[in-house]
Amino acid sequence: MRNGGGEGGEEERIFVSVRVRPLISQEIEKNDHSKWEIINNNTIILKNNAPDRSVVLPCAYTFDRVFGPNSDTRQVYEEGAKEVALSVVNGINSSIFAYGQTSSGKTYTMNGITVYTVEDIYEYIQKHEEREFILKFSAIEIYNEGVSDLLSSDNTPLRLLDDPERGTVVEKLTEVRLRDKCHLEDLLAICEDQRQIGETSLNEASSRSHQILRLTIESSARHHDRDSSSSLAATVNFVDLAGSERASQTLSAGTKLKEGSHINRSLLTLGTVIRKLSKGRNTHVPYRDSKLTRILQNSLGGNARTAIICTMSPARIHDEQSRNTLLFASCAKEVTTNANVNVIMSDKALVKHLQRELVRLEDELHYLGSTHTTTHLDELKEKDTKIIKMEKEIRELIQQRNLAQSRLHNLLSSVGDDQALRLTEEYGRLMPKPNAHNLYEDDHSSRHWGESIQLSVGHQPVASEDESSISQASGISYHSPEFGISKCRFPYVNDSYDRNHLKSENSVNSARYFPRNTYQSPRIPQSQSGSLDDQCKEVRCIEINDLKKKADESSLLLDDCDSLLPMTFEAKEPSLKAGNSFGLALQNQVKMTQTSDNLMKPVPDVLTPRCANSQENPACSTKSFCLEDIKHNNNTPTYSLLKDFQRRPENVSTGNSSASSGRETEVRSRVSQKLEISTREELKVEDVAIASEDKLRARGSKNAYATSIPSISNHVEQLEEVPQSQNQKQLVQNQEMHQNPNENYKVEEAKNVASNETLSSSSESPSQWPSEFKKQQREIIELWDTCNVSLIHRTYFFLLFKGEPTDSSYMEVEHRRLSFLKRINESGTVASSLKNLQRERAMLHRRIQKKLSSEERNNLYIKWGIEVDSKKRKMRLAKLLWTDTKDIEYVKESASLVAKLIGLLEPELVLKETFGLSFMPRECRRRSFRFNLMFSSR
Numbered sequence: 023m024r025n026g027g028g029e030g031g032e033e034e035r036i037f038v039s040v041r042v043r044p045l046i047s048q049e050i051e052k053n054d055h056s057k058w059e060i061i062n063n064n065t066i067i068l069k070n071n072a073p074d075r076s077v078v079l080p081c082a083y084t085f086d087r088v089f090g091p092n093s094d095t096r097q098v099y100e101e102g103a104k105e106v107a108l109s110v111v112n113g114i115n116s117s118i119f120a121y122g123q124t125s126s127g128k129t130y131t132m133n134g135i136t137v138y139t140v141e142d143i144y145e146y147i148q149k150h151e152e153r154e155f156i157l158k159f160s161a162i163e164i165y166n167e168g169v170s171d172l173l174s175s176d177n178t179p180l181r182l183l184d185d186p187e188r189g190t191v192v193e194k195l196t197e198v199r200l201r202d203k204c205h206l207e208d209l210l211a212i213c214e215d216q217r218q219i220g221e222t223s224l225n226e227a228s229s230r231s232h233q234i235l236r237l238t239i240e241s242s243a244r245h246h247d248r249d250s251s252s253s254l255a256a257t258v259n260f261v262d263l264a265g266s267e268r269a270s271q272t273l274s275a276g277t278k279l280k281e282g283s284h285i286n287r288s289l290l291t292l293g294t295v296i297r298k299l300s301k302g303r304n305t306h307v308p309y310r311d312s313k314l315t316r317i318l319q320n321s322l323g324g325n326a327r328t329a330i331i332c333t334m335s336p337a338r339i340h341d342e343q344s345r346n347t348l349l350f351a352s353c354a355k356e357v358t359t360n361a362n363v364n365v366i367m368s369d370k371a372l373v374k375h376l377q378r379e380l381v382r383l384e385d386e387l388h389y390l391g392s393t394h395t396t397t398h399l400d401e402l403k404e405k406d407t408k409i410i411k412m413e414k415e416i417r418e419l420i421q422q423r424n425l426a427q428s429r430l431h432n433l434l435s436s437v438g439d440d441q442a443l444r445l446t447e448e449y450g451r452l453m454p455k456p457n458a459h460n461l462y463e464d465d466h467s468s469r470h471w472g473e474s475i476q477l478s479v480g481h482q483p484v485a486s487e488d489e490s491s492i493s494q495a496s497g498i499s500y501h502s503p504e505f506g507i508s509k510c511r512f513p514y515v516n517d518s519y520d521r522n523h524l525k526s527e528n529s530v531n532s533a534r535y536f537p538r539n540t541y542q543s544p545r546i547p548q549s550q551s552g553s554l555d556d557q558c559k560e561v562r563c564i565e566i567n568d569l570k571k572k573a574d575e576s577s578l579l580l581d582d583c584d585s586l587l588p589m590t591f592e593a594k595e596p597s598l599k600a601g602n603s604f605g606l607a608l609q610n611q612v613k614m615t616q617t618s619d620n621l622m623k624p625v626p627d628v629l630t631p632r633c634a635n636s637q638e639n640p641a642c643s644t645k646s647f648c649l650e651d652i653k654h655n656n657n658t659p660t661y662s663l664l665k666d667f668q669r670r671p672e673n674v675s676t677g678n679s680s681a682s683s684g685r686e687t688e689v690r691s692r693v694s695q696k697l698e699i700s701t702r703e704e705l706k707v708e709d710v711a712i713a714s715e716d717k718l719r720a721r722g723s724k725n726a727y728a729t730s731i732p733s734i735s736n737h738v739e740q741l742e743e744v745p746q747s748q749n750q751k752q753l754v755q756n757q758e759m760h761q762n763p764n765e766n767y768k769v770e771e772a773k774n775v776a777s778n779e780t781l782s783s784s785s786e787s788p789s790q791w792p793s794e795f796k797k798q799q800r801e802i803i804e805l806w807d808t809c810n811v812s813l814i815h816r817t818y819f820f821l822l823f824k825g826e827p828t829d830s831s832y833m834e835v836e837h838r839r840l841s842f843l844k845r846i847n848e849s850g851t852v853a854s855s856l857k858n859l860q861r862e863r864a865m866l867h868r869r870i871q872k873k874l875s876s877e878e879r880n881n882l883y884i885k886w887g888i889e890v891d892s893k894k895r896k897m898r899l900a901k902l903l904w905t906d907t908k909d910i911e912y913v914k915e916s917a918s919l920v921a922k923l924i925g926l927l928e929p930e931l932v933l934k935e936t937f938g939l940s941f942m943p944r945e946c947r948r949r950s951f952r953f954n955l956m957f958s959s960r
């Protein structure tokens with residue numbers, strides 16, 4: 023029902039009066055008369071104002087009213103407080119203060135003022151029967167900066183709360199609804215009893231606290247339309263302040279001294295507030311510096327009418343205090359307040375008001391919803407949709423990867439000598455377009471997230487004869503953009519070879535160059551094709567969807583190739599559509615650069631061929647892919663392809679070369695740029711994958727982290743695929759060699775190419791590799807230490823990879839994955855990997871006893887600075903293993919010792935390809951351990 027309101031208040035000054043009490047008995051005894059003289063109702067002067075003083079102080083003080091010793095309290099009330107006090111019945115807040123030094127008569131005055139006001143209020147109520155009044159009373163005491171309820175026996179200090187409408191309110195303050203005047207008088211008596219009073223040398227009953235008696239009056243019309251009319255509500259405060267005092271005068275000590283200091287401090291704040299207010303409201307007013315000013319904030323310069331009665335003693339001993347009181351009073355009279363009539367709305371009026379407010383707020387809400395909120399929600403929805411789409415794509419890729427891994431495994435296990443022989447016989451057979459269902463026919467997905475790049479292997483159904491012929495002649499099979507899967511073959515066609523012959527016969531292509539991670543499709547006789555459907559397996563590159571954009575760009579670029587190359591090829595053999603096929607091959611190669619097993623190698627300058635034409639290098643025959651040229655260059659597959667690309671138009675051009683050369687150059691340039699971009703973006707893609715892992719971890723759930731671990735494993739598995747595909751390639755090449763000795767030289771060339779591929783992927787500059795290897799080795803050793811990698815893994819890796827050019831891939835992948843692990847460890851998995859490491863050291867410690875003779879052990883203790891007779895020397899030795907990562911000799915010794923302890927005598931027998939599998943931090947310590955032991959027992 024309540025609602026603060028007001029009717030136009032006007033600023034008015036605080037009404038300030040001064041009351042000089044008569045001399046009390048003890049002052050009379052001392053005959054301590056002062057020279058204060060009240061010259062009229064408004065002015066008080068100090069007679070004989072110290073002419074001997076060097077500083078002349080003001081001697082006349084003027085106020086709204088000055089009461090002399092002969093004025094009784096009734097007069098003081100009537101002339102100094104009544105008007106203000108009774109404002110409360112009209113809905114205006116009011117406050118009457120008594121301010122002055124101790125024993126100056128504040129309590130004496132305020133008691134009278136309160137009684138008279140109450141009398142008048144009740145008299146007013148009686149006179150205004152048309153209105154109904156509700157009176158409520160509460161009483162606050164502030165003692166030693168603690169607020170208490172004088173109407174409650176509970177002395178627990180009360181809290182002050184800030185109410186946006188009512189200002190500072192005292193929490194849990196008792197508010198008693200008054201029955202009648204007598205009820206109020208009883209309550210006043212209770213307050214008097216409750217108040218902290220003590221005896222000082224100046225006052226037998228000195229008030230040691232500030233007292234605020236609060237009377238709230240609500241009134242409303244009694245007979246009229248009560249529901250629609252307004253009510254008034256206001257509060258009058260009767261504030262009897264504790265008196266300022268000098269400890270020397272009051273002879274205070276102990277508790278009294280503490281009380282006095284609190285009193286003086288709060289009065290000082292009151293004085294500061296008054297002084298600030300007297301200078302205007304532009305400055306900060308420190309209401310909150312004391313409980314007193316905080317509670318009375320409204321009465322001091324706020325929505326209230328205020329009267330201050332400053333009391334003073336006429337005794338000479340109090341002259342200085344009296345002067346201070348007058349100075350305070352002088353400031354107070356400059357302070358203005360702005361009192362309003364506080365109107366309380368009726369229920370009806372309040373409902374109407376609230377309805378209007380509701381409509382207004384709804385309008386605001388609608389406006390906000392139509393702008394910011396809606397937009398924000400749309401953005402969120404859009405992002406959610408993208409996330410769902412990406413998650414679906416990732417799942418599909420993982421399915422493909424798992425399927426391919428499964429088939430690669432099948433291939434490796436099923437391809438025996440006979441099979442290999444047959445496959446070699448069917449060498450060159452083209453595969454038809456892949457069946458979408460084949461790619462999804464089984465699902466070994468383990469729902470790994472955060473995949474970035476995958477290699478895959480899959481079955482291919484057999485192509486039709488026509489397709490086979492055409493594609494075979496062109497040397498390119500097909501690609502399936504719908505799955506982002508590409509497959510390509512690269513023919514070797516020598517000088518003597520007739521392209522038409524190539525189209526009509528199913529023999530010939532004895533040696534082919536395979537790009538990395540592709541597998542040469544064997545030519546399969548028609549009679550066996552059906553049975554070999556499942557045996558024809560090819561390694562294919564599966565792009566991740568994140569790279570689609572690049573693939574599309576590549577496609578656009580290759581369209582250029584397609585449009586360029588037919589101009590050169592079609593003149594001689596239009597039916598081959600070699601240009602288009604070559605475009606596909608190039609596209610395939612571009613995609614190859616986007617796969618992980620290229621290991622983000624910078625693409626060499628493909629437009630700077632070693633030999634520009636056949637004259638410079640006779641080995642580069644016309645109308646052929648120059649294997650010699652490829653072999654002698656440190657070519658990546660991409661490089662080889664592009665060199666072919668450079669050479670081919672020149673070789674087969676029939677006169678249009680000049681017309682096409684400009685466009686060709688442009689296309690080459692664009693190819694080069696795209697490839698470089700691809701490489702750079704490939705790096706970004708992995709960053710995205712890592713960021714994806716980070717996000718999953720950042721979600722904070724254990725599940726998120728758990729899903730990130732398999733993802734790392736997948737990442738590790740990519741390494742496994744590299745050598746596998748290489749092995750497979752090597753296997754087929756060996757089979758070819760065995761099948762057709764006449765073409766062994768070509769197979770040999772192909773092998774050399776493969777070797778060169780590895781070399782080229784290992785290092786851009788072989789001459790720099792040794793130093794690069796040492797640098798990477800040092801960093802890897804540091805990272806092992808940082809990531810708490812298994813000592814056995816370190817040992818194997820360290821002993822296996824000693825700086826051969828082919829070690830480059832492993833070094834790089836190890837380095838990158840350790841960096842990746844380091845990031846994970848930084849997010850809190852160090853503890854678990856450290857525990858694993860400690861267990862491993864414990865295992866090695868036990869093996870020291872078993873594997874080493876007493877003499878060997880003692881030699882080691884001496885060498886490693888451990889006292890031979892010391893306790894726990896074996897454990898100390900185990901703890902020293904692999905700890906100094908800076909000293910390479912120390913690392914070597916650590917590796918050597920660990921190798922001996924785990925029984926690793928011939929590390930070279932362990933395939934390097936097995937690496938990338940063993941050093942992930944594992945959830946299950948035992949499994950991890952068993953794996954290492956199993957590994958070590960090989």
Ligand SMILES: Nc1ncnc2c1ncn2[C@@H]1O[C@H](COP(=O)(O)OP(=O)(O)OP(=O)(O)O)[C@@H](O)[C@H]1O
Binds near residue numbers: 042046123124131263
């Ligand atoms: N106008 C007055 N006429 C006669 N006696 C008075 C007058 N004012 C005060 N006294 C007397 O002076 C003494 C001190 O008065 P009072 O206790 O009201 O002072 P106070 O300012 O409240 O002191 P304190 O701050 O220590 O509480 C009392 O004995 C009181 O009766």
